[in-house]
Amino acid sequence: MSAIPIGSRHIFVDESGDPNLDINNPGISGYFVLCAVIVDSIKLGALEEEARAIIYRYFPKGELKSSKIGSNTVRRQRILKDISHLDFKHYSQVIDKGKILTGSGLQYRRSFVKYTNRALYENLFKAFTELHVFADQFGTSDFMKGFSDYLLRKLQRGLFENHTFTYASSAIHPLIQVADVIAGSILRCYSGKDDMSILDPIRSNTIIIDEWPPYIPEPIGLDQLPREKQFDFLIRRHAVLQTERFIEKNSSSNDPNVLAQVAGARYLLYHFRSIDPTEYVTTETLRRHLKELGFPLSIRSVRSKVISSLRREGVFIASSGKGIKIPLSVADLRRYVQNVDSQVVPYIKCLSVCREHFLLATEANLDIVGSDEFPELHKIVIGAS
Numbered sequence: 001m002s003a004i005p006i007g008s009r010h011i012f013v014d015e016s017g018d019p020n021l022d023i024n025n026p027g028i029s030g031y032f033v034l035c036a037v038i039v040d041s042i043k044l045g046a047l048e049e050e051a052r053a054i055i056y057r058y059f060p061k062g063e064l065k066s067s068k069i070g071s072n073t074v075r076r077q078r079i080l081k082d083i084s085h086l087d088f089k090h091y092s093q094v095i096d097k098g099k100i101l102t103g104s105g106l107q108y109r110r111s112f113v114k115y116t117n118r119a120l121y122e123n124l125f126k127a128f129t130e131l132h133v134f135a136d137q138f139g140t141s142d143f144m145k146g147f148s149d150y151l152l153r154k155l156q157r158g159l160f161e162n163h164t165f166t167y168a169s170s171a172i173h174p175l176i177q178v179a180d181v182i183a184g185s186i187l188r189c190y191s192g193k194d195d196m197s198i199l200d201p202i203r204s205n206t207i208i209i210d211e212w213p214p215y216i217p218e219p220i221g222l223d224q225l226p227r228e229k230q231f232d233f234l235i236r237r238h239a240v241l242q243t244e245r246f247i248e249k250n251s252s253s254n255d256p257n258v259l260a261q262v263a264g265a266r267y268l269l270y271h272f273r274s275i276d277p278t279e280y281v282t283t284e285t286l287r288r289h290l291k292e293l294g295f296p297l298s299i300r301s302v303r304s305k306v307i308s309s310l311r312r313e314g315v316f317i318a319s320s321g322k323g324i325k326i327p328l329s330v331a332d333l334r335r336y337v338q339n340v341d342s343q344v345v346p347y348i349k350c351l352s353v354c355r356e357h358f359l360l361a362t363e364a365n366l367d368i369v370g371s372d373e374f375p376e377l378h379k380i381v382i383g384a385s
Helices: 041-058 073-084 109-127 141-155 174-190 196-205 227-250 256-275 283-292 299-312 330-361 375-384
Strands: 008-017 031-040 089-096 130-136 164-168 206-212 318-320 323-325
Touching: 008 041, 008 174, 031 041, 031 109, 031 174, 041 073, 041 174, 073 174, 073 196, 089 109, 089 174, 089 196, 109 130, 109 206, 130 174, 174 196, 196 206, 206 256, 227 256, 227 330, 256 283, 256 299, 256 323, 283 299, 283 323, 318 330, 330 375
Parallel strands: 008 130, 089 206, 130 164
Antiparallel strands: 008 031, 031 089, 318 323
């Protein structure tokens, strides 16, 4: 299985918000968003022309910028809907600055920019064999030059040697403007200015929206809640933490199977946080997502090499007839147990009957579930007898 898509990709990156951690000051955003618009290099020319046509439609004398759209949600959704017809995907990161310790090294602008951007590019550089990155210009020319050298020096190893990184003007590159409006729209949602539904038009263009640092707020008066509600909170907190630990531990792996599991865990976490924590993800949806990231797995392989492997690694994945998800509540886990019970118990009972039949027929000389060959299964079948 190849973990890396063949072919060249162009990436156009822009940001929204600011890297200042002093969010108590008026005008300082509580979040910082990075958006990477990813396109197939072969399709770049045609896509840029289509993007220019959309930009001209709304801003015939200027650039497409989220700040120009402002609070006009109707116009924003109309623009996002038009953008969604372009053949691109986006990978975005949302940094909650309020959860970063002000005494950490990230309080300094350059350190913050380096850390957040490196996290974004490291994931991108590991996903594709050849990337040509065009990032919107910011800061001084000396800092931009130093930062691009830093990124390529830190991240180019072995398979990553074909990547390039260039700071570019959004006026020249229309897809940087597309990244701008997506990043700005995400920032407005996370800042509470717009509802998350405003991002619905570009749902199919979204690979993932990563959130950092991870956080699950504790309900006010947790101790006063009914026991079942307390369990609900503990389940979702533990399930999310286990998923995050797996991702953090394995993101640097060079094993394509492990990287597929990381990608699957990331998607389930993204769906839980940003789409609908009550909604199940079908295996086919997860398969398509993994394929887009360069993991061309069959449905069967997704179940065995990704979902089952994640469960064995301690990632809690609930399932039902509707699909899989990170558990939100006791009810999710009970549905999972019911699902296992309905599938596994009949198999065990049938196997037990078959075993007993041939034990009798062979006067106990043939045990088809022998303790030496199948020690774990033997214990279960004996217990079911």
